[in-house]
Amino acid sequence: MNMHTQPQRTPAETALIDAFGDRLSLLPGDGAVMLKRDDAIETIKHGLPTRRVESWHYTDLRRLLNTVPDFDPAAMAKAIAPIVDGSTVASILNGKSDAKVPAPEGVSFQRLSEKLIDGSAAAGLDPYGSDDAIGALNTAFVADGYFVDIADGVELEKPVELQNLQAGGQTHVRLAVRVGAGAKAVIVERQTGDGAALGSSVSQLVLGEGAEVTWLIVQEQPETATHLAQFKAHIGKNAKLTLFVMNAGGRLVRQEIMVRTTGEGADFKLRGINLLAGDTHTDVTMVLDHAVPHTTSTEVIRNVVTGKARGVFQGRINVHQYAQKTNAKMACNTLLLSDDGEFSTKPELEIFADDVICGHGATVTEIDHNHLFYLMARGVDEKSARGLLVKAFVAEVIEELDDEAIVEALEARLDDWFAAHG
Amino acid sequence: MPAVQDTIDRVRKIDVDQYKYGFQTEIAVDKAPKGLSEDIIRFISAKKDEPSWMLEWRLEAYRRWLTLDEPTWARVHYPKIDFQDIYFYAAPKSTPGPTSLSDVDPELLKVYEKLGIPLREQEILAGVQKTDASELEEVSDNVYKSGRVAVDAVFDSVSVVTTFKKELAQAGVIFCSISEAIREHPELVKKYLGSVVPTSDNYYATLNSAVFTDGSFVFVPKGVRCPMELSTYFRMNEKNTGQFERTLIIAEEGAYVSYLEGCTAPQRDENQLHAAVVELVALDDAEIKYSTVQNWYPGDAEGKGGIYNFVTKRGDCRGDRSKISWTQVETGSAITWKYPSCILRGDDSQGEFYSIAVSNGYQQVDSGTKMIHLGKNTSSRIISKGIAAGFSQNTYRGQVSAHRKATNARNFTNCDSLLIGDQCGAHTVPYMEAKNSTAQFEHEATTSKISEDQKFYVMQRGIPEEEAIALIVNGFVKDVIQQLPMEFAVEAQKLIGISLEGSVG
Numbered sequence: 001m002n003m004h005t006q007p008q009r010t011p012a013e014t015a016l017i018d019a020f021g022d023r024l025s026l027l028p029g030d031g032a033v034m035l036k037r038d039d040a041i042e043t044i045k046h047g048l049p050t051r052r053v054e055s056w057h058y059t060d061l062r063r064l065l066n067t068v069p070d071f072d073p074a075a076m077a078k079a080i081a082p083i084v085d086g087s088t089v090a091s092i093l094n095g096k097s098d099a100k101v102p103a104p105e106g107v108s109f110q111r112l113s114e115k116l117i118d119g120s121a122a123a124g125l126d127p128y129g130s131d132d133a134i135g136a137l138n139t140a141f142v143a144d145g146y147f148v149d150i151a152d153g154v155e156l157e158k159p160v161e162l163q164n165l166q167a168g169g170q171t172h173v174r175l176a177v178r179v180g181a182g183a184k185a186v187i188v189e190r191q192t193g194d195g196a197a198l199g200s201s202v203s204q205l206v207l208g209e210g211a212e213v214t215w216l217i218v219q220e221q222p223e224t225a226t227h228l229a230q231f232k233a234h235i236g237k238n239a240k241l242t243l244f245v246m247n248a249g250g251r252l253v254r255q256e257i258m259v260r261t262t263g264e265g266a267d268f269k270l271r272g273i274n275l276l277a278g279d280t281h282t283d284v285t286m287v288l289d290h291a292v293p294h295t296t297s298t299e300v301i302r303n304v305v306t307g308k309a310r311g312v313f314q315g316r317i318n319v320h321q322y323a324q325k326t327n328a329k330m331a332c333n334t335l336l337l338s339d340d341g342e343f344s345t346k347p348e349l350e351i352f353a354d355d356v357i358c359g360h361g362a363t364v365t366e367i368d369h370n371h372l373f374y375l376m377a378r379g380v381d382e383k384s385a386r387g388l389l390v391k392a393f394v395a396e397v398i399e400e401l402d403d404e405a406i407v408e409a410l411e412a413r414l415d416d417w418f419a420a421h422g
Numbered sequence: 423m424p425a426v427q428d429t430i431d432r433v434r435k436i437d438v439d440q441y442k443y444g445f446q447t448e449i450a451v452d453k454a455p456k457g458l459s460e461d462i463i464r465f466i467s468a469k470k471d472e473p474s475w476m477l478e479w480r481l482e483a484y485r486r487w488l489t490l491d492e493p494t495w496a497r498v499h500y501p502k503i504d505f506q507d508i509y510f511y512a513a514p515k516s517t518p519g520p521t522s523l524s525d526v527d528p529e530l531l532k533v534y535e536k537l538g539i540p541l542r543e544q545e546i547l548a549g550v551q552k553t554d555a556s557e558l559e560e561v562s563d564n565v566y567k568s569g570r571v572a573v574d575a576v577f578d579s580v581s582v583v584t585t586f587k588k589e590l591a592q593a594g595v596i597f598c599s600i601s602e603a604i605r606e607h608p609e610l611v612k613k614y615l616g617s618v619v620p621t622s623d624n625y626y627a628t629l630n631s632a633v634f635t636d637g638s639f640v641f642v643p644k645g646v647r648c649p650m651e652l653s654t655y656f657r658m659n660e661k662n663t664g665q666f667e668r669t670l671i672i673a674e675e676g677a678y679v680s681y682l683e684g685c686t687a688p689q690r691d692e693n694q695l696h697a698a699v700v701e702l703v704a705l706d707d708a709e710i711k712y713s714t715v716q717n718w719y720p721g722d723a724e725g726k727g728g729i730y731n732f733v734t735k736r737g738d739c740r741g742d743r744s745k746i747s748w749t750q751v752e753t754g755s756a757i758t759w760k761y762p763s764c765i766l767r768g769d770d771s772q773g774e775f776y777s778i779a780v781s782n783g784y785q786q787v788d789s790g791t792k793m794i795h796l797g798k799n800t801s802s803r804i805i806s807k808g809i810a811a812g813f814s815q816n817t818y819r820g821q822v823s824a825h826r827k828a829t830n831a832r833n834f835t836n837c838d839s840l841l842i843g844d845q846c847g848a849h850t851v852p853y854m855e856a857k858n859s860t861a862q863f864e865h866e867a868t869t870s871k872i873s874e875d876q877k878f879y880v881m882q883r884g885i886p887e888e889e890a891i892a893l894i895v896n897g898f899v900k901d902v903i904q905q906l907p908m909e910f911a912v913e914a915q916k917l918i919g920i921s922l923e924g925s926v927g
Binding site: 054057058321322324334336337338339341342343344345346347348349350351352353354359360361362363364365366 | 495826839841843844845846847848849850851852853854855856857858859860861862863864865866867
């Protein structure tokens with residue numbers, strides 16, 4: 001370890017840097033935006049993170065990102081039906097947003113490309129730090145997306161579904177959502193497509209005082225795609241955010257979640273299920289900052305690992321010095337169903353306040369033989385019994401969401417996955 | 423919930439400015455010139471009268487070390503160490519191999535007396551529960567239960583005395599300084615040295631391989647249960663010196679040994695470096711129990727001075743059904759960077775790690791363990807308690823991994839930490855890596871181990887809440903304390919009369 005080395009640029013790094021030179025004239029943005037793009041590509045020029053970078057310990061991006069497809073202007077992605085009927089749908093097809101989205105009252109959609117051109121989106125483009133490779137990649141290349149504003153006090157009855165659909169090539173999009181004080185909404189982020197694409201997607205959410213949002217990330221990329229995503233949120237005073245993440249696809253996936261409580265009484269819930277199959281790599285990394293007193297959070301992650309899949313969950317809870325009375329709990333449970341699969345987890349606590357309740361738990365195991373016996377003793381054959389137990393293991397997390405339409409929709413996605421990967 | 427007053431008071435009692443081993447002793451010393459170079463290594467090797475293969479081994483490590491960078495991943499901060507400003511060898515002058523206690527500088531004996539470490543055998547015997555002569559015979563038949571401890575005392579760079587050697591030799595146990603072992607038992611040293619922590623392992627271990635000056639060597643042959651506790655006391659006395667000791671413990675098939683280690687240093691304004699390597703090898707059915715009470719000088723209340731404790735400790739459960747158990751009570755050092763680990767290579771082997779780390783003042787602790795499951799049906803258990811007070815930072819960092827072929831690997835990890843005051847930090851960074859579907863890993867770091875049910879059970883018998891909590895917590899901490907041999911348990915108990923209620927994960 002720690003040998004002096006001067007790494008050669010990998011083909012993927014070279015391809016990204018070359019692509020930036022080629023694309024530069026096509027990327028929207030005023031002077032401020034373009035300066036941030038230049039800074040961002042500098043980060044990429046310093047090399048993609050390796051496992052030496054602590055936050056990328058289990059996902060050596062430099063080694064794993066071995067192909068970078070060219071941008072493909074001919075790729076045609078098609079809009080799909082939303083997971084809940086009657087949702088307001090705003091799609092991004094191969095990196096391009098719709099000029100006009102039929103919006104319900106109190107909600108406005110703006111194309112991100114316009115905000116890049118007039119420079120109003122510049123402020124949100126700064127990456128998190130030197131190890132924020134996804135932020136840097138996205139800032140360098142982002143061309144479109146949506147800015148959604150939900151006005152104060154608006155309570156939406158139907159979900160808003162933001163679709164990011166690709167059909168090959170590269171797409172780099174950004175979804176920025178502001179939810180006003182006292183507003184209530186369910187927002188679905190769909191990440192899917194077909195083809196060997198490379199995509200980066202950054203979502204930014206700001207919750208006003210007392211706002212309540214359920215945000216669902218449904219990621220069903222094909223097993224050939226590389227999907228690098230980030231979700232960032234600020235939760236205001238007495239606001240509640242429930243984030244549900246379902247990863248059920250992709251060849252190389254990293255979903256970063258960065259959440260900060262910014263007002264007292266803020267509450268954050270993370271529920272995640274990772275359904276991993278094939279020869280794939282999926283990483284969910286969360287950094288949660290309890291920055292003010294009297295805030296709460298719970299995180300439950302369930303993972304099912306089959307085939308040669310490799311899964312990662314890193315969860316860090318930072319409790320700042322003045323964030324007294326924080327109550328934070330995190331659990332990560334994994335069912336490892338194949339001998340070729342692997343799962344690594346790193347639940348971290350960083351605590352600087354002394355009057356807090358924090359805890360985390362993590363388990364990795366196979367199916368409980370007693371449970372299996374119980375079912376088989378009742379005449380259920382082994383395969384079905386295993387199926388039932390695995391499904392129950394993840395469905396438990398979905399059932400916690402109280403919206404019936406959402407639960408049904410997600411269970412349908414779950415059934416699809418089990419049908420394909422039984 | 424916040425810590426209760428009683429706990430706060432007790433932690434204050436062991437605060438950094440209460441350090442009572444901070445005295446220094448004027449002893450004539452023999453020092454190598456300051457700094458590090460191949461010549462210094464040749465000097466050390468020559469001083470130790472080492473065979474040429476040993477010198478080659480050291481030089482190879484040194485050349486390797488020159489190509490390495492200091493690791494930066496731990497959560498500790500300190501100014502860059504100037505390795506050219508350290509004396510790598512310092513030895514009390516009067517010790518060209520003392521043959522008996524009477525050869526030892528009386529000043530030195532006084533040091534150990536002050537530390538409360540009995541080097542004189544008669545004193546130890548006197549301390550044996552006031553037995554009369556007839557009982558004594560019985561005791562020697564059953565020496566293991568007698569509470570006697572064989573001690574190897576290491577002063578700065580050299581081992582000054584080892585007690586009870588003769589009696590141990592009768593049982594076939596070799597207990598001596600590593601320098602002596604290199605001379606007397608080269609075949610054993612050659613076979614095992616560096617086989618657990620290779621010279622290329624990490625920055626500090628590599629440095630240690632190049633410059634290690636002394637340490638203990640223990641060899642317990644096949645089928646022997648070591649008749650008494652073995653122990654080493656490390657004392658750093660000289661100014662600007664670094665202590666680089668190397669300990670190697672081998673338990674052959676079916677052998678058992680329990681080994682204790684204690685350390686102290688004088689109070690000085692500058693930081694001193696301690697970079698040790700400990701290697702344990704357990705063959706089939708062998709068991710090694712390694713306990714540490716680490717009480718190096720932690721620096722003063724402003725964080726000035728103190729020991730940098732960068733230690734690599736690793737045990738190799740090489741044989742089937744072997745067992746290695748680490749117990750540590752860490753209260754000293756300005757910086758602790760230490761991860762006693764177990765490589766569970768043999769089938770059905772077991773690894774254990776029990777730790778209590780108390781940090782105060784400006785201390786920084788980054789400690790934990792690694793349990794590497796390689797064999798079949800291996801199991802490991804980790805219990806860690808961190809208590810941070812003052813301006814200290816206390817980090818638990820642990821790794822549990824099961825490799826492809828490690829079927830039925832089991833691990834249970836529990837780490838709790840307690841913060842006293844709002845200027846300190848407690849952190850847990852566990853890494854869990856499972857590559858086998860039959861692995862079963864559990865990790866928990868909880869606010870409080872006390873369940874409402876337990877509390878209710880005690881309280882409904884008329885015990886007030888505060889006391890009920892203390893009772894339950896003490897019962898819980900006992901799990902760790904009980905792992906310590908009797909002699910250390912008392913010392914540790916003083917440090918851990920601390921209640922852990924209100925602890926945070």
